[in-house]
Amino acid sequence: MRFKKYNLVLVVIMMVYCVGCTDQGLFDEHYDTLSSGEVVDNNVMEKLSGVENCSNFYNALVTYKFDTLLTKNFPVTVFAPVNAEFDLANIAEEDHVRTLNNHILYGKFFTSDLTERKKMLSEKYLNFAGNGTDVLVDNSIHSIAEQSNIQGSNGIVHVVEDVVPYKKNVYQYLNANSEFFQRYFELQIDSVMDKDNSPWTGEFNEDGMKVYDTIWVERNHFLSDVVDLTNEQNEYTVIAANSEIFNSYFEENVVKYFGTMDAIPDATISSVMENVVGTSVFPEKYVYDELPDQLFSVLYTEVDIDKDAITDRDLELSNGVLHSTTALELDKSSFLTTNKIVFGTDVIKNRTVDVQVSDPNISLRWDVTKYLIYNTVKGDIGEWIQFPLNDMLKTTYDVYFGTGTSYGSQMVQMSFHRVDEEGNVEETPFHTFEPYEGAKTVNEKHFGEVTFEAFGNYMIRFTYMEDPPSTPKSYSMRMKTLKLIPQE
Amino acid sequence: MKLYNKTILMIALLIAGAIGNAMAQEALKSYSGKVFSSSTMQPLAEVEVVCVDKQGVSTHAKTNEEGEFTVECSSERVRLEFKYPGYITEVAFAKSGQKVSILLNLDHGNVGRDKYVGPATDAKVDEATFAKSVVKTVDQPIVAESVxxxxxxxxxxxxxxxxGLPGEGSDMVIRGMNSIHALQKPLVVVDGVVLGNYSFDYDAIPGNDYFRLAGINPNDIRxxxxxxxxxxxxxxGMQGSNGVILINTNQVEGGKTSINFKGSTGVSWNDERIPVMNAQQHKEYVLHQLFGQGYDADQINNEYPFLGNEAQAGEYPSYEQDTDWQDEIFKGSLQTDAHVGLKGGDQAAKFYAGVGLTSNNGTLDHSTMSRLTTQLNTQVNITSKLSIDVNLGFGNTTNKLTESGTNYVGNPIFAALTKTPMQGIYQALGNNEFNQVYEDQDAFAMSNPIVLVNDIEAKRKSYFLTGGFNFGYKFTPSLKLSVLVGTELNQTDETYFRPNYGVGVLPSDEAESVVSKSEQKYRAIYNENKLTFSKYLxxxxxxxxxxxxxxxxxxxELGAQSGLNTPIDDAITLSDTDDDTRRKDGYWEYYNHFSTYLYGSYDIAKKIFISGAVSVDSSSPIGELADGQEVGxxxxxIFPTLSLGYDLARESFINGDNTWFNKCLFRFSTGKSGNDQFGNYIAKDYYTASQYWSISGLARGGIMNNHIKWEDVYSWNLGLDLSLFRNAVKLNVNYFENTTKDMLVQSTLPDFYGYESVLVNDGEMETTGFEVDLDWQVIRGKxxxxxxxxxxxxSKSEITSxxxxKIVELEGGNKIHKQGEAPGMFYGYKTKGVYQSSAQAEQIGLTDQFGNAFQAGDIIxxxxDNNKVIDENDRTVIGNPMPDFFGSWINQFNYKRWSLYTQVNFVEGNDLYNYARNQMESFDGYANQSTAALSAWKKEGDVTSTPRVVYGDPMKNARFSDRWIENGSYIRLQNVTLSYRxxxxxxxxxxxxxxxxxxNLYTWHEYLGYSPEFATGEGYETRGADYFKAPVSPTVLVGVKLGL
Structure with missing residues (x-):
């Protein structure tokens, strides 16, 4: 009997030890303590379908096939406007998709996580101010506290009391509201080689270098080099005239020199508009009430702000704010420039000579002697030499001419020529003069004024009007500078 | 049972007679009796019976086939010793004319007990009056890896x-903490040779501890x-205050040459898992972190295309796996152990020789220990008076290791827990096809854990030799001189190479690949001379x-070198590393210790005991101006000690015919010991070579304190040894109090010294405690x-001065030494859950030290200090890594030839810092986290204990706080052994x-790490901090013991 008792003891002890084969769920106790009780099995689309007062929005999502996006396994946060405020019919059709996109955000964000600017699927950044129970979207639209933080397996739904409007950013706005900006921005786009992505053709050139199929990519120099007004993360303040004032001002102050808008050369547009940007676009967002007296523009120019001239204030854009002003002042110096020719090239008769139009402020060097017309002999009457004058504005210029030491005493006629589109040459005699004045230098001398009737390219021509005297045998006119200064 | 009763009766009568009779007669007296084996209850033949009279003259006899003996001696009262190979020697006192019955307890193939174990226990009395524990290896039929x-x-x-890394041994503390800055390791004495109390603390292989005692084969220990x-x-003396572990190897016994073989083999496995997120969960977690930082979908598509919304299934196969990294790095592992012990000899020369081979693999893949040990013990009696004992042990251990510690790019366990499960081991090609090439570090710069176990070269070779020659000369039977000349030689060589491929790079770290190498050596010559006088009066x-x-x-001695960035991963030597990154380290220190001691003990009929000792010690670390006696x-x-004992049960008025009250020994001891283990050069002014990248120079090696002295530990111990019911129940109780005086503390120095502090003898600590040992022979039948x-x-320690x-930095946290508390308490913030709502956060209104307000979802x-700011002043004591209680419970059942041994260990009341959980619930980056992340606070009103997930943890919710301090109590089924003879x-x-x-078959615990049992480093600094250590794992072995 004793043997059996002992056996029993052994068995009991072994059994106690074998309890060790089961797990105790220690971790479960520690790690599963979240007591929300919420079912998060359904995805966001399914969750949305269950929200009764957002059926319009839900149906719009279905219509535009957002269901793939909102059922896939990538986190989203959706701001669903209530039916009362959301009707696709009230939204321009072209804005349908981008408006829907403006209600969706990648990532799971509960109201307490929504405390800063975030990028919507529309590529627009919106401001959020979450306080735990609800959230203020875009500084204006509240979520409904009871219908916030609806948790789906792949995201969160917040019901909001209004539609979150799709807004243009500063770039888009300016582009759409001013043909000057539009043309300016277009001019900034060019193609650059994308060396990294250009594939090798597999061939070598004669130097043994690899030959690539160049890939060209479009680049907006303004956005990438000057200021990226499309950057939705930054914010800007624009103080600009509204398009009406802007256009009429430009008509009066710019276009008149060129005849038509189209005639204005690209370079002029660029320099003028750079000037405009430099006085009207400012980093950081200042609503009217916060506007200081002075601001540094995105081009680092210091601008005095005339708050009184601002008529329409605080137009909210997606990355900034726009104020309309009547004060518009343009520095015409960017296109109203002196044309100056510095003669510097050896010259052969009866030919058009390319000369460089150089900066009028550079002083001439006297020690360099340049004969432009030389060794003329009898029978040369009517011979001429001409120089191009490019981009002459439709305005009146004062003409200054200077010569160096010259020989001979023939009369020389100065005239302006214009070749029109049909190839007709229109000649406007301007001034006849005798360059020889006792072999001495004649500094810039006012020759009078000339008015161009149209914007365009001209020639200035010097023509011998009479034979030279018998002595000296050789004649020469040494030309130095020619300046055309707009009268304004 | 009749026989058993009779035996007890006989013993009782014998003792009663012995005490009653004081006067001895000169004529030869005859003593007779019978000897039985306690295991078989059968008579034992050929038992050697030694009868020692009061003059110390001994007579020998042997038992016959019936176990009977007769021996003649000249005194009326004698001491009888019963010796038999394989049994524990018994001693009895007898009076002439009485028959003595003796039960000899089996020593399971081992040998007798009468052996040199050092002066304090060299007394011939069986019951010392000091508190000590004697562990006989035969009593624990386990397969031990090390002592x-x-x-x-x-x-x-x-x-x-x-x-769970094989051979890493244990952290051992005897009777609580007695010091802060001096070593707290017990002194170890092997066969009389006092081992050095040094540490090989240079880690060429980061984070691993070296345990030299693994160089002693436990099968050679008796x-x-x-x-x-x-x-x-x-x-x-100066080395004793941490307690002493005296190890005796197997003894020479003589007799017929016999061979004992013990071999075992088995498997170990780790099925503990920390629940971590799976691939899908981790993907969502990383996306949360990215979006939380302000990433938009385009940026994610750019930087982490495999996570992006444009990623198509099959497009990024490398990140479409779902790997359980823990399963990959923890594998079932094989353990084998074989040991042969050979012994024999005759009266002139006896010997024991043991050879052991161990090959243990850890459950962390590729962690191994292979060990060869030899032990040679001989005793040669040159003349009847002169003898030489030689004990020599040698162990050669080779460990393959992995990196441990807090470096997540190097520690495979850390890496496995935090590596994304999205990735796999091998380069994925899609459609479940793989290149047989490991994945490189992932997009989050995390290492491939498999590379960290497979492609890392981390090898430690160690050589441990200890032993000596002991010359004994017997002037008279009572007076003996012994001269021991011994040595300890220990060397470890570590080599380490961490490749570039597959291993992550720490931020701001220039290390791509790492080569490191070290040689650490310890050499000691030990000499002990002693004169022993032992006599029965x-x-x-x-x-x-x-x-x-x-x-x-x-x-x-240390010589170490390291370098970084070899050109390719096949180049793994130091010479391949980048010249500018090469660094050298080394030192060569000396330590000398000299002690003179006297010991005396006296007992009257094992009833009254008095003993005392004094040791006069000097050692090289002590400063010239230290406060102490000057000799020369x-x-x-000077370390004196005194102990007293009184056995009530020996009193004739109690004893008489009483057979149940066998022993009632009251013990009291008091004394002083010291601790000089605080580094060898504090009292010296010295300069040390210092390297700043490739430039070498000299730097001052600390501020000298030539007043530095040993710490004094004053202690007393009150004990009771009770033995009842024919020795069936033995109860030992001890209560002790230790007071450390002149304890080393750090004294702050003014800035101009260039050092923050210097150690001075200016502190005090008290440790009190008690111990209870119960040994109950519940059933003792045939x-x-x-x-x-x-x-x-x-035990409980308290710093009293x-x-x-002193706040101590530890990796990921702090500890504090504070008056009125135990040393090394965890020091951090207290928490009260998680803010459920913004309203609650606002109402409480706390900010961090930078003025940022705590929000809903943050930790409260x-x-x-009620200043509404959570800063360093809000830290407090949050836990104690030392336990209140610990103990063990062993049950041993023998049925005929079967026996079952079970051992349960328990620890109660200690706190552990779960650094691993801190790292896995910090929610501050992309690393994978525990599944706690799933129950993190998410939105207003969530009720949870887990704070919100925010990249970078801006409010430092994961700071060192009581969130990470866990109850380290456990009950472990340490050993179960079933055997059949x-x-x-x-x-x-x-x-x-x-x-x-x-x-380790099962552990009951509440700790959320792998195992509540682990130790990093030595001393209080890292005690209780869990730095992703390989867990102690269950092991099952089968084996055989043969005696030839």
Whole structure:
């Protein structure tokens, strides 16, 4: 009997030890303590379908096939406007998709996580101010506290009391509201080689270098080099005239020199508009009430702000704010420039000579002697030499001419020529003069004024009007500078 | 049972007679009796019976086939010793004319007990009056890897297995903490040779601890004595205050040459898992972190295209896996152990030789230990008076390791827990096809954990030799001189290479690949001379006197080099590394210790005991101006001790015919011991070579304090040894109090010194505690035995004098030494859950030190100073890494030839810092996290204990707080061994036994890491901090023992 008792003891002890084969769920106790009780099995689309007062929005999502996006396994946060405020019919059709996109955000964000600017699927950044129970979207639209933080397996739904409007950013706005900006921005786009992505053709050139199929990519120099007004993360303040004032001002102050808008050369547009940007676009967002007296523009120019001239204030854009002003002042110096020719090239008769139009402020060097017309002999009457004058504005210029030491005493006629589109040459005699004045230098001398009737390219021509005297045998006119200064 | 009763009766009568009769007669008296084996209850033949009269003259006899003996001696009262190979020697006192019955307890193939174990226990009395524990390896039929495995059942000794890496041993503390800045490791004595108390603390392989005692094969150990009583350890003077572990290897016994073989093999596995997120969950987690930082979908598509919304299934196969990295790095592993012990000899020369081979693999893949050990013990009696004992042990251990510690790119366990499960081991090609090439580091710069176990070269070779020659000369039977000349030689060589491929790079770290190498050596010469006088006087009085000297000269040496960034991963040597990154390190230190001691003990008929000792010590770390006695030009410490004992049960008025009240020994001991283990150069002014990248120079090596002295530990111990019901129930109770005076503390220095502090002897600490040992022979029958043994230990330390609080940095947290508290308490923030709502956060209104307000979802830290700001001043004591209680419970059942041994260990009341969980719930980056992340606070009103997930953890919710301090209590089924002994009827086979043993089979605990049992480093600094250590794992082994 004793043997059996002992056996029993052994068995009991072994059994106690074998309890060790089961797990105790220690971790479960520690790690599963979240007591929300919420079912998060359904995805966001399914969750949305269950929200009764957002059926319009839900149906719009279905219509535009957002269901793939909102059922896939990538986190989203959706701001669903209530039916009362959301009707696709009230939204321009072209804005349908981008408006829907403006209600969706990648990532799971509960109201307490929504405390800063975030990028919507529309590529627009919106401001959020979450306080735990609800959230203020875009500084204006509240979520409904009871219908916030609806948790789906792949995201969160917040019901909001209004539609979150799709807004243009500063770039888009300016582009759409001013043909000057539009043309300016277009001019900034060019193609650059994308060396990294250009594939090798597999061939070598004669130097043994690899030959690539160049890939060209479009680049907006303004956005990438000057200021990226499309950057939705930054914010800007624009103080600009509204398009009406802007256009009429430009008509009066710019276009008149060129005849038509189209005639204005690209370079002029660029320099003028750079000037405009430099006085009207400012980093950081200042609503009217916060506007200081002075601001540094995105081009680092210091601008005095005339708050009184601002008529329409605080137009909210997606990355900034726009104020309309009547004060518009343009520095015409960017296109109203002196044309100056510095003669510097050896010259052969009866030919058009390319000369460089150089900066009028550079002083001439006297020690360099340049004969432009030389060794003329009898029978040369009517011979001429001409120089191009490019981009002459439709305005009146004062003409200054200077010569160096010259020989001979023939009369020389100065005239302006214009070749029109049909190839007709229109000649406007301007001034006849005798360059020889006792072999001495004649500094810039006012020759009078000339008015161009149209914007365009001209020639200035010097023509011998009479034979030279018998002595000296050789004649020469040494030309130095020619300046055309707009009268304004 | 009749026989058993009779035996007890006989013993009782014998003792009664012995005490009653004081006067001896000169004529020859005859003593007779019978000897039985306790295991078989059969008579034992050929037992050697030694009868020692009061003059110390001995007569020998042997038992016959019936177990009977007769021996003649000249005195009326004698001491009888019964010796038989394989049994524990018994001693009895007898009166002439009485028959004596003796039960000899089996020593399971081992040998007798009478052996040198050092002066304090060299007394011939069986019951020392000091508190000590004697562990006989035969009592624990386990498969031990190293000696510490036997010490888990020692009361008063807190033995914590360092990890599941084979051979990493245990952290051992005897009777609580007595010091802050000096070493707290017990002194170890192997076969009389005092080992050095040095540390090989340079980690060429980061984060691994070296345990030199793994170089001793546990199969060669017969007995371990733990001197817990600091008073008992006082004889070890300046080195004794941490307690002493005396290890005795197997003894020479003589007799017929016999061979014992023990072999075992088995498997170990780790099925503990920390729940981490799966691939899908981790993907969502990373996306949350990215979006939380302000990433938009385009940026994600750019930087982490595999996570992006444009990623198509199959497009990024490398990130479409779902790997359980823990399953990949933890594997079932094989353990084998074989040991042969050979012994024999005759009266002139006896020998024992042991050879052991161990090959243990850790459950962390590719972590191995292979060990070869030899032990040679001989005793040669040159003349009847002169003898030489030689004990030499040698162990050669090779470990393949992995990196440990807090570096997530190097530690495979850290990496496995935090690596994204999205990736796989091998380069994925899609459609479940793989290149047989490991994945490189992932997009989050995390290492491939498999590379960290497979492609890392981390090898440690160590050589450990200890032993000596002991010359004994017997002037008279009572007076003996012994001269021991011994040595300890220890060397470890570590080589480490971490490749570039597959391994992550730490932010701001220039290390791509790492090469590191070190050689650490310790050499010591040890000499002990002692004169022993041992004599039985009349009236059964016994006196022992010992006078001796002890000298140890030692040196410890380090040479280490490291370099970074080899050109390719096949180049793994230092010469391949980048010149500019190469660094060298090294030192060569000396330590000398000299001690002179006297010891005396006296007992009257084992009833009244008095002993005392004094040790006069000097050692090289002590400053010239230290406060102590000056002898010659040397400062010495004097360490006296006194102990008293009284056995009530020996009183005639109690004893009489009483058979149930066998022993009632009251013990008291008091004494002083010291601790000089605080580095060798604090009292020296010295310069050290210093390297700043490739430029070498000299730098001052600290601020000298030539007043520095040893710490004094004053202690007393009150004990009771109770033995009842024919020794069936044995109860030992100890209460102790240790007071450390002149404790080393850090004194803050003014800035101009260039050093923050210097160690001075200016602190005090008190440790009190008690221990209970119970040994109960519940059933002792012919066929069935049941023995149950339990220990319970308690200790509590308190710093009683410190000066300013000292805050100690530890990786990922802090500890504090504070007056009125135990040393090394965890020091951090207290928490009260998580803010459920913004309203609650606003109402409480706390900010961090930068003024940022805590929000809903953040942790509510306790604002202890009520200033509404959570800063460093709100830290407080949040836990104690030392336990209140610990103990063990052993049950041993024998039924005929079957026996079952079970050992349960428990620890109660300690706190652990779960650094691993801190890292896995910090939610501050992309690393994978525990599944706690799933229950993190998400939105207004969530009720949870887990804070919100925010990249970078801006409010530092994961700061060192009580969130990470966990209850480290556990109950562990440490060992179960079932064995069957055959009775071979063979001329060549004496004994045969088969056994199956299970280790660490199950642990009941609340700790959320792998295992509540781990130790990093030494001392208080890292105690209780869990730095992703490989867990101690269950193991099942089967084996055989053969005696030829």
């Amino acid at each position: 510490d495995d036997y010490l888990k059942a020692v009361s008063g000794m807190y033995t914590v297995k360092r990890s 007995e371990i004595t733990v001197l817990k009583d600091k008073a008992a350890a006082a004889i070890y 009349s009236n059964n009085q016994h006196i022992d006197l010992v006078a001796g000297t002890r000298l140890r000269t030692s040196e410890v 030009n040397t400062i010495v410490g 066929d069935f035995n049941w023995n149950t043994r339990g220990t319970l230990s308690y 410190l000066g300013a609080n 830290f306790a604002d202890l 055959f009775n071979p009827q063979s001329s060549w086979l004496n004994s045969a036994e088969i056994f199956a043993t299970g280790k």
